[in-house]
Amino acid sequence: MDTMQAEQGNNGGTSPRQSSCIVNGPIIVGAGPSGLAVAATLRRHSVPFTILERSDGIADLWTNRTYGRLRLHLPKVFCELPHVRFPPEFPIYPSKREFLRYLHSYTAHFSISPLFGRSVTRARFDEATSLWRVTAVSSADGGEVTEYVSKWLVVASGENAEVVVPRVKGRERFAGEVLHSSEYKSGERFKGKRVLVVGCGNSGMEMCLDLCEHGAIPFMSVRSGVHVLPREMLGSSTFGIAMKLLRWLPVKLVDRFLLLVAKLILGDTEKYGLKRPKLGPLEIKEVTGKSPVLDVGAWSLIKSGNIKVVAEVESLGCNGARFVDGNEMAFDALIFATGYRSNVPSWLQDDGFFTEDGKPKARCPSNWRGPNGLYCVGFSGRGLLGAGADAVRAAADIAGSWQEEMVAAGAGAGAATISPV
Numbered sequence: 001m002d003t004m005q006a007e008q009g010n011n012g013g014t015s016p017r018q019s020s021c022i023v024n025g026p027i028i029v030g031a032g033p034s035g036l037a038v039a040a041t042l043r044r045h046s047v048p049f050t051i052l053e054r055s056d057g058i059a060d061l062w063t064n065r066t067y068g069r070l071r072l073h074l075p076k077v078f079c080e081l082p083h084v085r086f087p088p089e090f091p092i093y094p095s096k097r098e099f100l101r102y103l104h105s106y107t108a109h110f111s112i113s114p115l116f117g118r119s120v121t122r123a124r125f126d127e128a129t130s131l132w133r134v135t136a137v138s139s140a141d142g143g144e145v146t147e148y149v150s151k152w153l154v155v156a157s158g159e160n161a162e163v164v165v166p167r168v169k170g171r172e173r174f175a176g177e178v179l180h181s182s183e184y185k186s187g188e189r190f191k192g193k194r195v196l197v198v199g200c201g202n203s204g205m206e207m208c209l210d211l212c213e214h215g216a217i218p219f220m221s222v223r224s225g226v227h228v229l230p231r232e233m234l235g236s237s238t239f240g241i242a243m244k245l246l247r248w249l250p251v252k253l254v255d256r257f258l259l260l261v262a263k264l265i266l267g268d269t270e271k272y273g274l275k276r277p278k279l280g281p282l283e284i285k286e287v288t289g290k291s292p293v294l295d296v297g298a299w300s301l302i303k304s305g306n307i308k309v310v311a312e313v314e315s316l317g318c319n320g321a322r323f324v325d326g327n328e329m330a331f332d333a334l335i336f337a338t339g340y341r342s343n344v345p346s347w348l349q350d351d352g353f354f355t356e357d358g359k360p361k362a363r364c365p366s367n368w369r370g371p372n373g374l375y376c377v378g379f380s381g382r383g384l385l386g387a388g389a390d391a392v393r394a395a396a397d398i399a400g401s402w403q404e405e406m407v408a409a410g411a412g413a414g415a416a417t418i419s420p421v
Contacts, residue, residue: 018145025049026152026398027134031058031114034378034387035156037081040110041395047402051114052136059103061160065182069210070096073202073294075237079384081106082392123153124349125372152373152398159379160340169315177333181207184335187214196321198313199337200226205298207337208307223312225277227292228299229258230265242282255280272302273309289381350374368394
């Protein structure tokens, strides 16, 4: 990291040490796939950077908060980060372990060295100096507080920074185990137990499948409609077919095609308690960000009754749950497969570029570039493919600005020698 320590002090006693660092190049918040993609592209532009990451390694979500059987739900060609392809020997749908191997190789290839254990608590634009001031607390060094200062700030902390656990009446009375999907690793320890999974997205479906395969008795609570599509149709990936059709046809027409083929392959999902939303799978993704479920085996177990679909939970009791349809059932464990949310509003002061939900507002000319050297990557709702595209755009924009700064600095004070991070 090419930085200059501007000031350093100690408040005395047990107060954490505080310091300030001027950063040469942009500050990137987050060392997940989005942050790594920005860093790699900046490296290709020979622009230095500093990555602040709150965990102790890259890709914290994939490393520490996903279950063992997880695979990419889309073919690998749609999940590659900029400039480096997956190894040819990897399967079409890489496993969690294979994807992490790819990310670590990607990080090494571009010599990316994030500052780990740095939790960003505040970021604000200083109008007086036209600089971003980013405060981070170290998990080591006695909780040292450092203010990083830069002309550019890249928000790459992602849409999945914090778990979402809904409030359920009576939860404190439930005697069984309660966990979020981020804590679930395998269904092995639930063998023979009745497990209620709250949520019917891709994670909820796949955990029910995993529970079944480990001898548990899973029940899936469905609150609202969900589109279930086969992962592949007509010999190709469903996502790939959709992307090709969207080049020529409007979203509504592509949705009609997908639902027609899905019904031919899967049958009527509503007969088994999975009501389809009024909007089509691609349209609802555009409007709400909610992805359709790409089935990897759970659907056949729902049809056979091995995975039982139940209504929304109304309340919990000591031994189980009561549902909005009046039914009551006993359970040994409860898993919230209720997703994640962005945590950007808790630390970024940006004058309204982000919504209260921590997502960039749709505005012209883009939703990846904000005012005053602010950029966001990984918030497009288009997965790894969208994050990669935004990373390339953001890095190129920063590189142009950074090079202008270097030319101006060289003209004013002689050429400076600057080493990339």
